[in-house]
Amino acid sequence: MLVQDEAVGLRALSAGDLEAHVAGCDRRIIDSLGGGRRPTRRQVSTWLAAAERAWSDGGPLADLGVVERASGELAGTLGIQRGLDYLRAGQVNLSYAIYPPFRGRGYARRAVALAMRLETMRRPVEEFVVRAAPDNDASVAVAVRAGFTPAGRTTDEHGDLVWFRHPGRAPADTVRLVPLTPDLAVDYAALVAGNEDHLSLAEEDRGRTAAQYARALRSSETAATRFAVLDRERLVGRVDLDPVDPPRYALGYWVGSASTGRGIATRAVSLALEQARSLTATDVYAGVVPTNLRSVAVLERNGFVRVARLTGHDRYHRPLDGGLPRDA
Structure with a gap:
């Protein structure tokens, strides 16, 4: 094959x-x-x-x-x-x-x-x-x-x-994941500020400063599974692997509107799965609104399969242990 x-x-x-x-x-x-x-x-x-x-x-x-x-x-x-x-x-x-x-x-x-x-x-x-x-x-x-x-x-x-x-997609070697640490707070704040509508942020989550993000990143308990998406060394998005019930993880990701449609999210999720394997994860789950066809496509290109229809979103699963897709 x-x-x-x-x-x-x-x-x-x-x-x-x-x-x-x-x-x-x-x-x-x-x-x-x-x-x-x-x-x-x-x-x-x-x-x-x-x-x-x-x-x-x-x-x-x-x-x-x-x-x-x-x-x-x-x-x-x-x-x-x-x-x-x-x-x-x-x-x-x-x-x-x-x-x-x-x-x-x-x-x-x-x-x-x-x-x-x-x-x-x-x-x-x-x-x-x-x-x-x-x-x-x-x-x-x-x-x-x-x-x-x-x-x-x-x-x-x-x-x-x-x-x-x-x-067409961005070449794989231009996209990489790095830990999203407080020293990236200025760039991260600028990226979020330019994508508040794209991310459909609630009013209370808009207008946050770099200092606020730095504090949040410094105090986060998931620093080891929180990543910045870089394309040609420019911060363009974020990926999170949430250890909800290790070795089962929940995946969250987004890229800025200027970087969509170029395969960057697909590559970032692929890299996140590599990180999950290094954490000995057996299962990765992700939720997506059914009408978000681009996000659905990103997941399916990375081998995720829909396993449940829930109120407001669908749950997708990517088994890493050789098993079949299954609900959480």
Whole structure:
């Protein structure tokens, strides 16, 4: 498997996928990706061989298999394309198709998140693109749930398509976590002051001074699990690992509005999980408002799974002990 989360993984396609793909191509897939005409078995066989070679060669076009981890079955395909005539340098188009028996489980959204993770590991990405027919509600919903934003509509030789875009991620080596200590109080106060609306702070929490934050940071009992998020050595956010019931921890995080949409929060949470492992944590939980799709996407890219719907928020879980996702 090239990359995976708790539910699905991506792998190279091969000749052995012929039967699964032929059986899985229903009218929805044929219309959206096949030009409206069902491919013959020979055409599918030729395409699989080309896809296998393309991935091995590391070229700009790649078609991968989406695998359901529980069963090991091929659940669909995902395309990663660069250099096409409608893309500018640095843009990457993603296309996806989930076979009928596997729909309704969030596999397409997960596959898109994994593809973005995989492609940013391979080479720099300025922007990811998803294009869908305006009446393809399922494909549009996948893009939105994966954190893409609408970016216009085009009608040309490729058809009538709605565009969705997602910024490429900041390179992993520009983001790091450091202890959030009193000596960072001035920078932290300035960051919070510029993001009071972004954080929806209550009135009594607004306007705090650097001295107040320094005192709070100095007296905190969670200094060992409280981190500043740095991007290119500039303070851009905060991550907390709250030892609510060690070895079980609660995760909290935020990044300033100027730093959203660049993969910084995703990387910060990934680094926080590394810290949790160093603390011998077995479980990390996080709460998020269901309408905060960006935060949901950050958690899911890091392997979190929703385990409970509560009043006002959903609870997500990331097991670190090899077990299955479960409620607290």
